[in-house]
Amino acid sequence: MPRTRRDVLASLAGVGVAGLAGCTALDAGESESDDPALDAAGLRQVRQLGSPAFPARVPAPIADSFLEQGRARARELLDSCPETMSPEEVPNEAVRDIYAEAYADAAEDLAPADADESPFEALRGLRYARGAAAMAKGTYDAAVGDLTESDVRDEAEAVRADIESFRLGTRYLGDEPDRALVVYEAVENLVAAAVRYLDNADEYGRYTDSAPQVGELLDAVESARASLGGARHVRDRYLATIADPLDFTDAFESTASSLVEVVADRLAEYPEEGELEAVVEAEGFDPEELESTPAKDLLMETFIDFGSNVHTVPEALRSGRFATALVGAHTAETHRRAFEDAVTAVKRGRYESVESAAAVRDAKLGALEALEAARSDGSNPHLTRRALVDVAHMVGRGDDYFRDDYYSDDDPRAARNALAQYATTEFAARETPDVSAWVLGTLAAERGGVHR
Known part of the structure; x- marks a missing residue:
């Protein structure tokens, strides 16, 4: 070994x-x-x-519009649930405390980015903001009875299928080896991260049989979805710059x-x-x-x-x-x-x-x-x-x-x-x-x- x-x-x-x-x-x-x-x-x-x-950074043109769409997705998830849970709707104080922490983490992740951050670092960071917002939303929706673990696991399987489809459909096409190698290493790392999020949700979850567990699962699904979307964007934007790509596979x-x-x-x-x-x-x-x-x-x-x-x-x-x-x-x-x-x-x-x-x-x-x-x-x-x-x-x-x-x-x-x-x-x-x-x-x- x-x-x-x-x-x-x-x-x-x-x-x-x-x-x-x-x-x-x-x-x-x-x-x-x-x-x-x-x-x-x-x-x-x-x-x-x-x-x-x-x-x-990665030698591919990352679109500002793509980054903004990712931030908008995180804001949408967070805005769909209240800042605090009331004891009337969720009597369990421990769940309310976990939710408050998750909401605060998501709000912090949506704060303005570091001015020195590269577009590629911003793209990678979207998975954290989206995942944190999903943790809050999943915890809240499960606590009030609008979301079940089974619902989220169905989403997870759909994302796994998307990951495998993307992986099988990606060849190493490019213009010259130096640039292609760096682009595809970034793509592979993003795809591998997407798989890890889904795998780790089952293996290392902190909560069991609770609303926060559903939140954790939704966090993993949203983070994986964001990572896969980033991989697809990097690959597609790179290929869009090449008129006659070569196959380096x-x-x-x-x-x-x-x-x-x-x-x-x-x-x-x-x-x-x-x-x-x-x-x-x-x-x-x-x-x-x-x-x-x-x-x-x-x-x-x-x-x-x-x-x-x-x-x-x-x-x-x-x-x-x-x-x-x-x-x-x-x-x-x-x-x-x-x-x-x-x-x-x-x-x-x-x-x-x-x-x-x-x-x-x-x-x-x-x-x-x-x-x-x-x-x-x-x-x-x-x-x-x-x-x-x-x-x-x-x-x-x-x-x-x-x-x-x-x-x-x-x-x-x-x-x-x-x-x-x-x-x-x-x-x-x-x-x-x-x-x-x-x-x-x-x-x-x-x-x-x-x-x-």
Whole structure:
């Protein structure tokens, strides 16, 4: 059975790993580190450098009218029920409290969107607003006797049929592989989310045999319907921009199969099926000497991101989500290369300690510069930028170490873990354009060397 990221972290706990950047918290007790106390004001300035703006987007023209229709649908659902339940119509106080919370959540989700939000982020967010409004409406209608669980389950089956029809009717048509890959990965993710909403409603529901349970089910149905509608809109708007689309279906499938096997084989080249401590020792490091250093966190972060992605991409391939498998192989290979870069850097004596707040600042600046350089690379702009969205999140994870009340401002552990996150970001960002060329070059070879 494949080892998950959580499995790996659990195994590390047995060998005395105190913390993992971006993954686990450190022992809340007194620090055992010999690192010097760092200038708290200087560390606050590192956080104030900010995080890079990499909003998720898709290379297809999303219509403002579609977004407004989604918001209108959420408002319609919410406006069809009162702001509060009266004790006369619903004597059960617990149900009234749950309804009040659901109504407030829906109203909050319908508040004006973040001005920096991309159209694609707005499209994805519609499922939350519509789902929250449906939760309120379903709870109210069930409480007053206007809706039953059976009614909603009939709706759920109809949506499942729509999802399957859409999935079977979608081929990978497009203009050029770089753009098509990113569009269809977004489409697949939206469809997969629609399926998860319906599956999770049965498996993880909080309420049983009650009006709120009906509300939860209607939330899942409406969220799934919104996700499917978003997938259809992205696909159709993309295809509307192409006069003579090419069919990439066979090439996507064969390339995904090939690259998923390649990244799995590369993981198998490491000792003991990727057991992290064995891998670190095989690279010539003494784990005890690395303890309480940024180097250890850096090596762990890059390697675990490599291994966890290797284990998740086969499921995308098996379920026919070939664009998702290709992007997953891209992520795995990026972090494998970042790990090798980290090994080289540590062997050269870097990341042995955190000497000052200025060193943390330099690490963050290195991450920001690497992200911008990769974003400016024009060779495969769509896939590279899609990958950078995930890489850029690691900067925020580093910043979070300085926000968490768990640490004092000058705690060297916070600086150590933040520095490792920034360094991981830098290495991954620098490798991203080359990995995009690797993925799309393999795809071109599968198509007989045709890049379009």
